[in-house]
Amino acid sequence: DTALMVASNMGHIEVVKRLLLAGADVQRRNKQAWTALMFAAAKGHLAITKRLVAAHAKLNAHNRMDETALMFAAEQGHVKTTAYLLDKGARVNLRNRAGHSALSLAQQNKKTRVIALLKKHGAQTHTMPVAPKFKPAKNKKNRKLYQGWTPLMVAAWEGHLDAVKQQLKKGDLLIEKGPQDETALALAAQQGHFSVTKLLLAKGANANQTDAEGMTALMRAAREGHSRTVQLLLDSGAKINTHNKSGYTALMLAIRAGRNTVVTRLLAHAANLDVQGKDGHTALSLALAQGQDALAVQLLDNGAALAWRDDDKHNLLWMAARFGNQKMVERLLSKKVFSVAEKREAAFMAAIRYGHKAVVNQLLKSGANVRARSPEGNTPLHVAAGAGEVDVVNLLLERGADIDAENKLRNTSLLIAVEAGHVAVAKRLLEKGADWKVKNKMKQTALSAARAGKNPQMIKLMNVQVKKDKDLFGLF
Incomplete structure (x- = not known):
């Protein structure tokens, strides 16, 4: 991965800006053919997505699995990022190698707001490809006629109980496997054919x-x-805690797919809550990431481990804040294991970045510092301004945020809002007295940044403010 990809994935907007200014290749791909835009869209980093698109990132570029930035955003339920990509012309009906479109991925993950948005933009419902209908093989040479499956496998997949019995009588072996080592039992179970599964x-x-x-x-x-x-x-001896090559157990797969009835059943059979997949997720972190708030609280109350960290060292409080889970934030704070200021500030910044005003307020009440600083020198107000979250900006200002605080690049919150094109935020900051004349390390002011961005609304806003100051103070 390139530095631009890493910064886009982690949400470091200032780093992304500097890399682009230094000539970073926005079209560059990694070994899986991912682009920086795909990383940003998958994480819902809207400001970075906008910056990359402005730098002419290809909207419909696809990776080795034919997945696009829109598919990633839709699958994860990032409404604002999905809307932005669609407005910029992302093709809504492309499919990946598995046959999924952005719509089917959103439907699979029950992202209702994204589903409605995609349909509004012309997304078409389509049927996923399935195995061909069962037809008995005429002779032994044709035993693997159907996608490499034996007649028994095809019958099991289609749920034809009589055909399954017939093939077993003919001597079809239960141990025979398809191209991906799948068995007749696996295919019947996947389709939910209870009687066929029971017979096998x-x-x-x-x-x-x-x-x-x-x-x-x-x-x-x-x-x-x-x-x-x-x-x-389970009654037939299936091992509940076996994991696949991605490190996921049946419980984790059910959580990721939103299968709550199955999750409840697996929990009743004492499924291990703390298995960690290769992507770092546990059952609890997956529930949080999927927005399954009640389930997340249930897993916590059932004894799920609190020591989880993702690859970026984010903890559970960060995850709960990032996805706006108020009940989970409250429970985790009550556990008193996330009282270290640095960790709380990380969660605080996440809630701000993703616009969860209620959680921001909750963390402020718990002692989060409204004037905290990130390693890049950004304050909570910088983060809210960069994300375009005007309601959060208002809350932070009410709680005493320093409106003209500068980060390490000497950017103020106003400069960041202007560069990101967030007119409503810039307007609010100006109304509250933000100084548009402050220069960053690149000698930009909010006015020059607006002109460079060529956003008519932003330029008009800044020109009105300049005229107002000139009339009031006799400037220039």
Whole structure:
């Protein structure tokens, strides 16, 4: 990954600006063909997404899996980022290699606001590709006619109980595998065909057989939300805490897919809450990331470990704040394990960046410092201004934020709002007396930044303010 990709992924807008000014290649790809725009969109970093698009990042560039920035934003439920990409011309009906579009990914993850937004922009509902209908193979040479599946596999996938019985009588073996090492049992479980799954188990199918990705029948059933089939597999000896090659268990897959009925069933069978996937997620962090607030609180109350950290060293309080989970923030603060100021400020900044005013207020009441500084010298007001969160800006100003504080690049909150194109925020800061004449290290003022940005509304706003100051103080 390039420095621009890393900065885009981590949300460091100031670093992104400097890298672009220094000539960083916005079209550069990593080994998986990801671009900086994909990283920014996947994390919902709207200000960075805007900056990259302004630098002519290709909106519809796709990685090795044919995934686009819009798909990532939609899948994660980033409404503002999705809306921005659509407004800029991102193609809404492209599909990835698995056949998913931005709409189907949003539907899969129950991102209702994004779903409505995509449909408004012409997203088309489509049927995902499935295995062909069952037709008995005419001879042994055609046993793997259907995508490399045996007739038993096809019958199991389609849920044809009589056909499954017929193929078993003909001698089809339960242990035979498809191209990805999938078995008939795995396919039946994935589709939720209870009777077929029950028959295959009764005939001796291995409930714990894994495929090429380390997936078991239980994982497939859990991910697809087939609660009865999950219970059947558990009763038949399926191991509940086995993990796939990504380090995910059946519980984690069910949480990520929003299968709450299955989650409840797995918890009743004492599923391990603290398994950590290769991406760093646990069941609790996944619940937070998926916006499943009640489930997150339930997992915490059931004893989920508090020591979680992601690859960027963010903790659970940061995660709860970042996704605006007030109840979880309250519970975590009550545990008194996140009382270190540095960690609380990190969570505070996350709540501000993503516009969760209620959580920002909650953390202020718990002692968060309205004049705290990030390593780059940004205050909470800088972050709110850069994110375009005018309601949070108002709250911070009410709580005593320094309106003209400068970061290490000597940018004020007004300068940041102007550069990011947030007219409403810039207007509010000017109304509160922000000094537009302050120069940053690049000798820019808010006025010169507005002119450089070529945003007509911003230029008009700044010109009105300049005239007002001239009339009032006789400047120039």
